[in-house]
Amino acid sequence: MKKLTDIPCTGCSLLCDDIVIDVSDGSISKVYGSCSHGTKRFKEVLATRLLEAKIFENGITRSVATEDAIDKAVEILSSAEKVLVYGFENSTNETIELGLALAEKIGGTFDTSPSICHLTVPLLEKYGVRIGELEEILDKADFIVFWGANLADTHLRQASRYSVFPRGEIVKTGRENRIVATIDVRKTKVTRIAQHQLIVNIGEDLDLISKIQDAFSQESSTEDDVAGISQLSFATFMHDLKNATFVAVFVGSGVMYSINVDQIIENIVKLVKSISTKKTCTVTPLAENLNSMGVTLISKKKTGFTYAIDFSNGSPVSNPSVTSVTNQLLRGNFDAAIIVKSDIFTHIPRSATKQLLKIPTIALEEIPTLVSEFASVTIPVTLTGLETGGYITRTDGKKIELKPFLKPPKNMFSEEEVLRKILSKI
Amino acid sequence: MKNKLSTRLTPLQIYKLLPKTNCKLCGHTCMSFAIKLLQREVTLEQCTPLFNDPKYAENLKQLQELIAPLLSAMQTLIQIDEDKCIGCGNCVIACPANVAIEPAVAKGINPRTTDVVFTVEDGKIKMLNLDKCRRNPPHRLNCNICEIVCYSEAIKVIA
Incomplete structure (x- = not known):
């Protein structure tokens, strides 16, 4: 038995790099330090993984060699007019670059699962607001806001590993020195660890943001309740906010469920900007999937856009109301799709799903999903973080190198290799 | 937080259901017995009147229900x-x-x-x-x- 230390976990976008793993005979016997999501990733993925490449043709599914499946995929992609290149939120940075290159080469549309990062990152650049690095927050943040983020369901170790509980350089006693506020539409598990539990009326986020802005800049206090929050709760929240030296705001995917999500995020970023004139204030989006941040940053760097990027006219164009995957599927624009480690059926509406089922699809998957079940060509790939390495971008934009520790099965390629092969053959 | 604290067992909750006669057959007063029971230093069986006198039957039933989680807890309660x-x-x-x-x-x-x-x-x-x-x-x-x-x-x- 071998004990491996400091393995980065690929369970979520936090990429906790302090995991200890006992490996014996190519299987994982114990995982120390990872949360239940990470443990599931390490222990269950090996048992449930896909092993055989499959082609679905004329109503029959047959198992084929990986090379043949790749050839079939190339055939589908070459003969298609317009291809959907979807997914990559669980892939390495290198694979994302290849995905963008593929979309550009075949004039397809590159899109990924919806994420808070897509909307936040361009605004941070626009308003010149700094993204909060987790290590810096650990050391310095004495006021932490979780906006629409239920860490107990999504990022389990966020509070214990990076923000609330650890003792930092400046915040020496950890939790005793930090004030935690949660802003959400309901009571969640994470409100248990917060001193300020602000429960906003549904749809009144913008009202709350403007009231915080006013109270912060004018030193005035409101006499009435604010967006369903009692005057007393709001006043104590503002009092602590004004006394803080380093404010870290985490924006979670809960904000995505608002109707006017763009406006809310823009106003949060503006609020952070105005707070940062008097004290340090950062904003960090909490990426939903392993590498949602990587997809966002890489596509932003390569094309200038963060999602729904259309290459059909040669140059990249993004207009989500026209080029997003759902809109294009509904209009029947695509005649083939390649989906890389993403369960697209859970991201798009039923009407769009019906359209997707009509066209040939290629799925690169680690584990069986609905996509691999319905795909015309299913290509199994090696497990990222366990069998293949590469870089993944953490939720705060820091690149983390993976440390693979298992040998992949024979005749199985990594997603990066498969995409490289497809790219070279098209 | 308030709700959390109220779910905790207190000596008074136990004391209320004890005979409250201070007979000292167990070697303690009833209040002292309640505290020691909570610390798991004595067992309920040491309070013999509670078991022998039928008028405490209802109290005994309630007490057993009350301290059931206590008995299954670890030594740190x-x-x-x-x-x-x-x-x-x-x-x-x-x-x-x-x-x-x-x-x-x-x-x-x-x-x-x-x-x-x-x-x-x-x-x-x-x-x-x-x-x-x-x-x-x-x-x-x-x-x-x-x-x-x-x-x-x-x-x-x-x-």
């Missing part, structure tokens, strides 16, 4: 529900005893040694050295940090 645990590690990092034993825990890193009070293993909390917990008798501190930081209410302080 904490109950851990592993099914509810999600392995977030809040308790492991927040625990002052853990940090004192292994200083790296203060930075949010899961303990590497087995000297600490508890750790996270396979996505669940695992008790290693219960005797190092600050709640351990005889120097019992009324520490409940692990309970108040738990997301999923998996840790419960009984008394």
Whole structure:
């Protein structure tokens, strides 16, 4: 038995790099330090993984060699007019670059699962607001806001590993020195660890943001309740906010469920900007999937856009109301799709799903999903973080190198290799 | 928080159901017996009138129900529900005893040694050295940090 230390976990976008793993005979016997999501990733993925490449043709599914499946995929992609290149939120940075290159080469549309990062990152650049690095927050943040983020369901170790509980350089006693506020539409598990539990009326986020802005800049206090929050709760929240030296705001995917999500995020970023004139204030989006941040940053760097990027006219164009995957599927624009480690059926509406089922699809998957079940060509790939390495971008934009520790099965390629092969053959 | 505290057992809750005669057959007064029962230094069976006199039958039934969680708790009077645990590690990092034993825990890193009070293993909390917990008798501190930081209410302080 071998004990491996400091393995980065690929369970979520936090990429906790302090995991200890006992490996014996190519299987994982114990995982120390990872949360239940990470443990599931390490222990269950090996048992449930896909092993055989499959082609679905004329109503029959047959198992084929990986090379043949790749050839079939190339055939589908070459003969298609317009291809959907979807997914990559669980892939390495290198694979994302290849995905963008593929979309550009075949004039397809590159899109990924919806994420808070897509909307936040361009605004941070626009308003010149700094993204909060987790290590810096650990050391310095004495006021932490979780906006629409239920860490107990999504990022389990966020509070214990990076923000609330650890003792930092400046915040020496950890939790005793930090004030935690949660802003959400309901009571969640994470409100248990917060001193300020602000429960906003549904749809009144913008009202709350403007009231915080006013109270912060004018030193005035409101006499009435604010967006369903009692005057007393709001006043104590503002009092602590004004006394803080380093404010870290985490924006979670809960904000995505608002109707006017763009406006809310823009106003949060503006609020952070105005707070940062008097004290340090950062904003960090909490990426939903392993590498949602990587997809966002890489596509932003390569094309200038963060999602729904259309290459059909040669140059990249993004207009989500026209080029997003759902809109294009509904209009029947695509005649083939390649989906890389993403369960697209859970991201798009039923009407769009019906359209997707009509066209040939290629799925690169680690584990069986609905996509691999319905795909015309299913290509199994090696497990990222366990069998293949590469870089993944953490939720705060820091690149983390993976440390693979298992040998992949024979005749199985990594997603990066498969995409490289497809790219070279098209 | 208020709700949490009210679920704890108190000596008065037990005292109310005892005979309250101070007969000292058990060697203590009834109030003292209630406190000692809560600390698990005596057992309910030592209060003989409670079992022998039929007029206390109802009280006895209630008492047995009341102290049932107490008897199943660990020596630190904490109950851990592993099914509810999600392995977030809040308790492991927040625990002052853990940090004192292994200083790296203060930075949010899961303990590497087995000297600490508890750790996270396979996505669940695992008790290693219960005797190092600050709640351990005889120097019992009324520490409940692990309970108040738990997301999923998996840790419960009984008394």
